Amino acid sequence: MPDSQKSRARRKSLDVRAWNGTTRPYDLLKELAIGVLVVGVIIVGFAAVAGSPDEPTITLQNWAQANPNDFVATATAELAGTSDTASYGPPYSSTAGATQTLGPIDLQTMSGVQLRIDAAKDFVITPLTTLDSAPDAVSTWRAATSEQQTAWATSYSDALGKASNGDPSTVVSGNYGPVPQLTQGLLTVAKGGALDGAIQSEGGLYNTNPTPTILFLSDGTYFSSLATAQHLTGDQWGMMNETGSYPGQSWLWLFSFWYQVPLIGNLPNADLVVVFIMVFLTLVLALVPFIPGLRSIPRWIPVHRLIWRDYYRKR
Amino acid sequence: MTDSQLPQPTLEPEPEDVDHSWSGRLRRWVLKVLPPEKLLPTSQPSYVATWIYMFGMGAIASLVFVIGSGAVLSLNGPMWWHLSPLGHFFNSLHLWSVEFFFFFMVIHLWAKFWMAAWRGNRALTWITGVVSFAVSIVAGFTGYLLQTNFDSQWIAYQAKDALNASGIGAWFNVANFGQMFMWHILLLPIAVLVIVALHVLLVRGHGVVPPLDAAESDSQLRETTPTEATSREA
Numbered sequence: 001m002p003d004s005q006k007s008r009a010r011r012k013s014l015d016v017r018a019w020n021g022t023t024r025p026y027d028l029l030k031e032l033a034i035g036v037l038v039v040g041v042i043i044v045g046f047a048a049v050a051g052s053p054d055e056p057t058i059t060l061q062n063w064a065q066a067n068p069n070d071f072v073a074t075a076t077a078e079l080a081g082t083s084d085t086a087s088y089g090p091p092y093s094s095t096a097g098a099t100q101t102l103g104p105i106d107l108q109t110m111s112g113v114q115l116r117i118d119a120a121k122d123f124v125i126t127p128l129t130t131l132d133s134a135p136d137a138v139s140t141w142r143a144a145t146s147e148q149q150t151a152w153a154t155s156y157s158d159a160l161g162k163a164s165n166g167d168p169s170t171v172v173s174g175n176y177g178p179v180p181q182l183t184q185g186l187l188t189v190a191k192g193g194a195l196d197g198a199i200q201s202e203g204g205l206y207n208t209n210p211t212p213t214i215l216f217l218s219d220g221t222y223f224s225s226l227a228t229a230q231h232l233t234g235d236q237w238g239m240m241n242e243t244g245s246y247p248g249q250s251w252l253w254l255f256s257f258w259y260q261v262p263l264i265g266n267l268p269n270a271d272l273v274v275v276f277i278m279v280f281l282t283l284v285l286a287l288v289p290f291i292p293g294l295r296s297i298p299r300w301i302p303v304h305r306l307i308w309r310d311y312y313r314k315r
Numbered sequence: 316m317t318d319s320q321l322p323q324p325t326l327e328p329e330p331e332d333v334d335h336s337w338s339g340r341l342r343r344w345v346l347k348v349l350p351p352e353k354l355l356p357t358s359q360p361s362y363v364a365t366w367i368y369m370f371g372m373g374a375i376a377s378l379v380f381v382i383g384s385g386a387v388l389s390l391n392g393p394m395w396w397h398l399s400p401l402g403h404f405f406n407s408l409h410l411w412s413v414e415f416f417f418f419f420m421v422i423h424l425w426a427k428f429w430m431a432a433w434r435g436n437r438a439l440t441w442i443t444g445v446v447s448f449a450v451s452i453v454a455g456f457t458g459y460l461l462q463t464n465f466d467s468q469w470i471a472y473q474a475k476d477a478l479n480a481s482g483i484g485a486w487f488n489v490a491n492f493g494q495m496f497m498w499h500i501l502l503l504p505i506a507v508l509v510i511v512a513l514h515v516l517l518v519r520g521h522g523v524v525p526p527l528d529a530a531e532s533d534s535q536l537r538e539t540t541p542t543e544a545t546s547r548e549a
Contacts, residue, residue, distance in 0.1 A: 014435075014530070015524060015525055016436055019522060021361060021533070021535040021536040022361040023358040023360055024358065024364060025358055026356055027357060028357075031372055032375070032376070035373060035375070036376045036379055036380075038376070039373055039376035039377055039379075039419075043377070043411045043412045046414075046415075047404060047410070048407075050407070050411070051404075051407045052407040052410040053464075055466060057465055057468055058465055088479075091479060091485035091488075099480075107482030108479055108481075110482055111484070111485035112485060114485035209491045209493055209494070210491075211488060211491055214468055214471055214472055215490070217472075227469045230465075230469075232466075232469050232473070234473065239469070239474055242466060243465060249459060250417070251417045251452055252452070252456075269480065271477040271479075271480040274477060275481045282445070285445050286442050286446065288428070289438040289441055289442075298428065298429050298430065298431040302527075304429055304430050304431070304526065307365055307367050307426065308365065308527075309365075314534050315533050
């Protein structure tokens with residue numbers, strides 16, 4: 001056996017077998033107790049001095065009061081079926097061609113419409129019915145065909161887009177059917193605070209699922225403008241940040257990083273691509289011991305010489 | 316009856332004396348792979364004497380505070396911390412214990428990478444460490460979804476796209492507070508604790524990996540080798 005092979009075999013056996021060399025006293029429980037004590041002092045200190053952030057939730061009432069034009073435009077988009085939620089695809093709707101795919105892989109479609117949301121009905125018509133607001137407009141809407149409903153809402157949405165600041169009061173007259181009354185009725189109940197309860201109560205008394213409210217809020221621009229001010233949007237390294245000046249989920253930096261790379265972040269299927277990249281990298285990290293080259297990096301870049309410097313000094 | 320006909324004493328039990336029950340087999344296996352002196356050691360190899368070894372213990376110490384502060388928050392419900400200064404303090408404890416848990420864990424992970432700590436049949440120890448890191452990220456993420464404030468609203472909105480695109484969102488709805496609540500306070504803590512416990516037991520079972528390129532000629536091995544060799548020969 002060549003000397004190099006003998007040497008390698010000896011090293012291997014030394015790695016595997018119980019240590020036969022010198023030892024030092026060690027008390028596992030004592031080290032744990034000291035660790036808990038020291039770390040506890042640090043954590044209590046940070047909690048007492050820095051505290052934790054708590055920006056209040058944003059309600060539909062906050063939105064309607066702060067930016068009524070955005071609220072009306074969003075409600076109109078829900079009726080027209082053009083909002084993000086209404087046209088999202090699985091798991092909320094069955095909109096064709098809305099899913100993110102990678103070649104033949106379409107996991108979004110495979111998962112199915114498990115959390116069905118009818119944006120026009122769930123966000124606008126049902127709450128108006130529950131709150132008995134604009135009942136005549138609701139009746140007219142319900143009596144119309146879906147094509148007519150879409151035509152009315154689309155025309156009104158276009159008109160709002162051309163109005164000064166999107167102000168409904170400056171919209172030119174047109175054939176909008178009951179849509180202006182529906183959206184104004186929704187705005188009125190939202191400003192009074194009743195819409196939050198009406199949408200939430202669609203899930204019953206013990207509803208713990210605010211998904212419809214969060215999706216409705218996110219269809220407008222008001223919600224994202226608040227997030228931008230708190231440096232939370234995707235192009236600001238997204239959800240790894242926390243409101244205020246707190247560290248947040250810094251361990252998600254690599255996930256957020258890929259969205260900052262224009263070649264990836266601008267892709268229509270960026271979310272799916274980033275998920276695949278992260279799954280791949282996580283598997284690589286877990287399997288480093290078996291990957292030639294990668295597992296040899298610690299030998300090539302001798303950081304271990306620093307870590308075990310006392311051992312090497314005494315060789 | 317001659318001496319040769321007498322039953323000879325044996326150190327090893329006869330096969331029929333061995334307890335073949337499931338419990339007996341498990342007990343023998345546990346004592347073989349993890350004897351008490353390995354589980355609760357009172358000495359360590361002399362090379363285990365650098366500050367870098369503190370970070371693994373630091374992560375476990377932080378986890379104690381993560382679980383403890385989370386348990387207190389659980390006692391009073393998810394809205395308590397908005398209404399009570401004491402609740403807010405415990406929320407702050409929970410936040411900072413999580414921050415330090417990840418801080419210690421990441422340094423521990425990098426240190427173990429540069430030490431090539433998977434050597435000597437320790438690959439599973441490395442893998443469980445990476446898995447515990449990944450599961451902890453999911454646990455921390457669900458915690459951020461439960462803040463019941465603006466941040467949790469925004470994270471739920473923003474995170475849904477990656478999960479929906481990969482087909483997970485249909486079954487793991489980040490905007491569903493009730494579902495995330497159960498994942499965060501029950502399923503994921505169990506997963507983290509089980510994997511971390513397995514990781515620690517593997518570390519104890521295999522022992523701390525020797526320095527890279529450690530050789531029999533090293534002084535810390537040579538000093539005790541004659542005695543050890545003599546006792547082994549005996």
